[in-house]
Amino acid sequence: MSGIRKYQSLRSLVTRLRDDLNNVELVLLYAYNRTGKTRLSMAFKDEGKRKTKKNPQGVADTLYFNAFTEDLFTWENDLDGDVLRHLQINPDSSLFNGLKELALDQPIASYLSRYAEFDFDIDYEAWKVRFRKDGADNIKISRGEQNIFIWCLFMAICERMLDGHVSYQSFKYLYIDDPISSLDDNNAISVACDLAKLLRRAASRVDGNGTPAPIKIIFSSHHALFFNVMCNEIGRAKEGEAKVANKRYFLHRPDSSGVYTLRGTEDTPYFHHVATLAELKRAAHPRSGKLYTFHFNALRSIMEKTAAFFGHADVSFCIKALDNEEDRALYNRALNLLSHGAYSIYDPTPMGDDNQDLFRRLLDDFLAKFQFALPELADKPVGAAPTATPSAAPSP
Known part of the structure; x- marks a missing residue:
């Protein structure tokens, strides 16, 4: 297992992750809630659109999913009539640049049918989504159902990105942070398996000439089951498919300062x-x-x-x-x-x-x-007893 490495800022951590992606297709991060995963994903995205000699126009290089993605959708509850309820899409986001041309209803429905039991209709002119179930129209779905719909829409967009759609050709990286808030464990496993399949496709992507053109990926989560399923699905050899080169880390912020630590867990995905x-x-x-x-x-x-x-x-x-x-x-x-x-x-x-x-x-x-060998993730508090580190500690 790799040693712990410290980073004094998000930007230095982003530099490390981008350097890693020069050598592997995928980096998996496990971190507790409130560690700063969302801020890290935004810092990674912002670094990719900085104006540099290689990128004088500051063209964004990262397609991302995080809490900000979910905020692009807001409810109109029709407080006056209490009838015409719908989910409003914010069309100003570059995520939806090709949405009208893509006609994503079928691929979204294909994903959604695996996790939920409601139907939807997208009005691409008014940027509205209406939902129906059991003969009832314009229904209000739960927050968990809303999140899974948004996730299915994002997965459908990712498919078109991998197909080389013109609206998404500038993206070289895919950053996915905690896609399964409000999901139960059964759906978490299903989503993880579907995501792993998509990420394998991204890692082995080729262009029209058959030249390797992989999309490099960062995936982060606080959900232990989801993270382990991802590790297992990515790490497992698939018949007829090349192995996905990846790195796995435990991301930690020991205190309220801006210091972050990374600890490699390639050999022990249960380290968290x-x-x-x-x-x-x-x-x-x-x-x-x-x-x-x-x-x-x-x-x-x-x-x-x-x-x-x-x-x-x-x-x-x-x-x-x-x-x-x-x-x-x-x-x-x-x-x-x-x-x-x-x-x-x-x-x-x-x-x-x-x-x-x-x-x-x-x-x-x-x-x-x-007799677990507990990691030195942060400085011990004053007066803390020393932690035993026997050589034969189990690692569940």
């Missing part, structure tokens, strides 16, 4: 689970840490993945492996009761004192038993 444990250890520090209710959810998730790594069906394997028999029943009840609430990282609730003590005991016993 270990990184999550390091974050939990930091949050549990009695003086400098801060524990919230959602941390029990995170710990249970890591214990479930550890059990799966060792070939066991559920988290009870980890509980039974702990040395303190008296605490096993208590830990089991705590995990069952405290890790199944609707605790959100976006609306954190501080953990009570008793539960904090219980969490620290459970975390310490778990780490002592399984």
